[in-house]
Amino acid sequence: MVLDGLDLDLPDGSVTALMGPNGSGKTTIGRLVLGLEHPDAGAVTGLAGRRVAATFQEDRLCEQLTAERNVRLVLDRARAADAVAALRAAGLDDDALAKPVRDLSGGQRRRVAIVRALVAPADVVVLDEPFKGLDTAARERLLALVRERCAGRTLLLVTHDAAEAAALNATVVTLP
Numbered sequence: 001m002v003l004d005g006l007d008l009d010l011p012d013g014s015v016t017a018l019m020g021p022n023g024s025g026k027t028t029i030g031r032l033v034l035g036l037e038h039p040d041a042g043a044v045t046g047l048a049g050r051r052v053a054a055t056f057q058e059d060r061l062c063e064q065l066t067a068e069r070n071v072r073l074v075l076d077r078a079r080a081a082d083a084v085a086a087l088r089a090a091g092l093d094d095d096a097l098a099k100p101v102r103d104l105s106g107g108q109r110r111r112v113a114i115v116r117a118l119v120a121p122a123d124v125v126v127l128d129e130p131f132k133g134l135d136t137a138a139r140e141r142l143l144a145l146v147r148e149r150c151a152g153r154t155l156l157l158v159t160h161d162a163a164e165a166a167a168l169n170a171t172v173v174t175l176p
């Protein structure tokens with residue numbers, strides 16, 4: 001069993017950073033919160049009716065689509081303009097926005113994946129090591145975007161970086 005005796009409370013509107021060594025179960029907890037895994041024992045409660053959004057350790061983008069098209073997949077028509085606004089806030093320029101995401105750099109793709117999770121109409125946002133591969137300036141920019149876009153929502157951040165947790169004013173939960 002990966003997780004034994006875990007009791008994790010994610011109150012509405014809370015920011016939690018999940019830390020711990022490789023293989024300790026952080027991603028598994030994220031997947032439990034997202035409803036992608038089910039516990040062999042114990043229960044995940046309180047998530048009924050909650051809308052969830054996530055970034056995974058992989059980008060999971062639609063390769064042939066532009067960044068805007070990828071983000072618009074999670075937006076209804078009335079909010080379509082928010083896609084470009086959020087992508088620009090994440091530091092993607094006109095050149096990057098014109099290309100299919102398969103032609104973007106790793107860091108640019110990461111930004112698209114993060115933006116897609118942040119603009120989705122969700123109550124609970126799970127970000128699994130979202131800033132991996134981003135340079136320092138991009139990390140600062142994306143941290144600010146996460147703070148702004150997740151205000152008032154429940155955020156679960158999986159990270160190995162205590163500075164990221166601190167920047168988000170997160171409650172840190174460390175797995176053994």
Ligand SMILES: Nc1ncnc2c1ncn2[C@@H]1O[C@H](COP(=O)(O)OP(=O)(O)OP(=O)(O)O)[C@@H](O)[C@H]1O
Nearest residue numbers: 002020021022023024025026027028029057158175
């Ligand atoms: N689909 C799976 N089937 C079986 N075991 C799995 C599966 N996914 C993960 N595990 C196992 O569950 C344990 C916890 O993995 P998990 O990915 O949740 O850890 P983590 O804390 O996120 O690690 P990391 O810091 O390396 O990302 C590991 O022992 C892993 O091998």
